[in-house]
Amino acid sequence: MSHVLILGANGQIARLAEQQLLSTTSHQLTLFLRHASRLQVKNPSRETVIEGDATDVAALKAALAGIDIVYANLGNAQIEKQAQNVVAAMDQAGVKRLIWISTLGIYDEVPGKFGAWNHAQLDGGYLEPYTAAAKVIEDSDLAYTIIRPAWLSNKDIVSYEITHRHDAFKGTEVSRKSIADVVVKLIDDPSQAQRDSLGVNQPNTDGDKPSFY
Numbered sequence: 486m487s488h489v490l491i492l493g494a495n496g497q498i499a500r501l502a503e504q505q506l507l508s509t510t511s512h513q514l515t516l517f518l519r520h521a522s523r524l525q526v527k528n529p530s531r532e533t534v535i536e537g538d539a540t541d542v543a544a545l546k547a548a549l550a551g552i553d554i555v556y557a558n559l560g561n562a563q564i565e566k567q568a569q570n571v572v573a574a575m576d577q578a579g580v581k582r583l584i585w586i587s588t589l590g591i592y593d594e595v596p597g598k599f600g601a602w603n604h605a606q607l608d609g610g611y612l613e614p615y616t617a618a619a620k621v622i623e624d625s626d627l628a629y630t631i632i633r634p635a636w637l638s639n640k641d642i643v644s645y646e647i648t649h650r651h652d653a654f655k656g657t658e659v660s661r662k663s664i665a666d667v668v669v670k671l672i673d674d675p676s677q678a679q680r681d682s683l684g685v686n687q688p689n690t691d692g693d694k695p696s697f698y
Contacts, residue, residue: 486511488551489672492539492571493558494518497639498586501665502556507531510673517548539567545574554672556584562610568618572625582675583622583629584668589684591616591633595654598693619682630671631682635659636695648684656686658695663687 489506491499494516506512507528514532516524521536537544539559549555555575559567568585575583589595590612595603604612622629636658645663648655667685671677690696 486513487553487672487675488513488515490515490517490548490552490555491558492517492545492555493560494534495520495523496558496560498637498661498664498668499556499558501662502558502668503527503532505665505669506672509669512672515548515552517545540570542570542574542577545570546577549574549578549580552578552580554582554584554675555580556668556672558586560586560615562614564614565617565621568621572621572627575627576625581626581628582679583627584671585619585622585629585631586664586668587619587631587633587682588612588615589633589635589654591619592650592682594648594652594684599657599691600654602694623680623682628675628679630678630680632664632667633682633684634664635684635686635690636698637661637664638695638697642687644687645685646688648686650682652684654684654686656688656690657692658690658697659685659687 489512495518517535519538521534526532535548590603635656638660640660642660643663643666
């Protein structure tokens with residue numbers, strides 16, 4: 486059993502991962518988010534809620550007491566600052582294992598017409614801070630796994646394949662449930678994919694853009 490800190494615990498993928506962790510594992514969960522009132526605790530015996538901001542190193546360090554694994558489901562214009570503060574807090578607290586949600590395209594690894602479409606959609610304010618945040622994580626001494634999902638859907642399926650840091654990205658889309666499953670598997674076996682960056686897509690979704698566009 487591990488003690489897991491979920492940063493950005495009200496995010497859609499985080500809520501799916503929380504549900505799966507509660508139903509299939511015995512891990513203890515600490516749910517960290519800016520507005521605690523948004524979250525309804527499902528299992529008080531296994532969940533603790535902390536209201537805090539991921540741009541606050543002191544709040545992060547306090548939340549890291551007794552934690553084995555950090556799963557960061559963060560994301561906004563401050564993502565690079567959040568990455569810097571998560572790394573700093575984990576270093577101060579002596580916690581090493583980090584699972585970090587990013588996005589596809591941060592290495593210009595998406596080929597062909599879909600890669601061009603992806604750049605057209607994400608360049609100019611979205612992709613750049615995610616790229617910078619990933620570099621912060623990769624330049625740290627943490628045992629990190631970066632997860633780069635394809636374009637996300639709410640399909641009720643778990644179906645995915647994985648590419649690695651220097652591979653061309655595959656596919657165009659993936660379900661949030663699939664990304665949650667990747668997260669749970671990494672929490673269950675944190676020795677997997679350390680200091681790696683995983684592209685995650687649903688098989689057989691190649692094309693010029695996701696099916697829902």
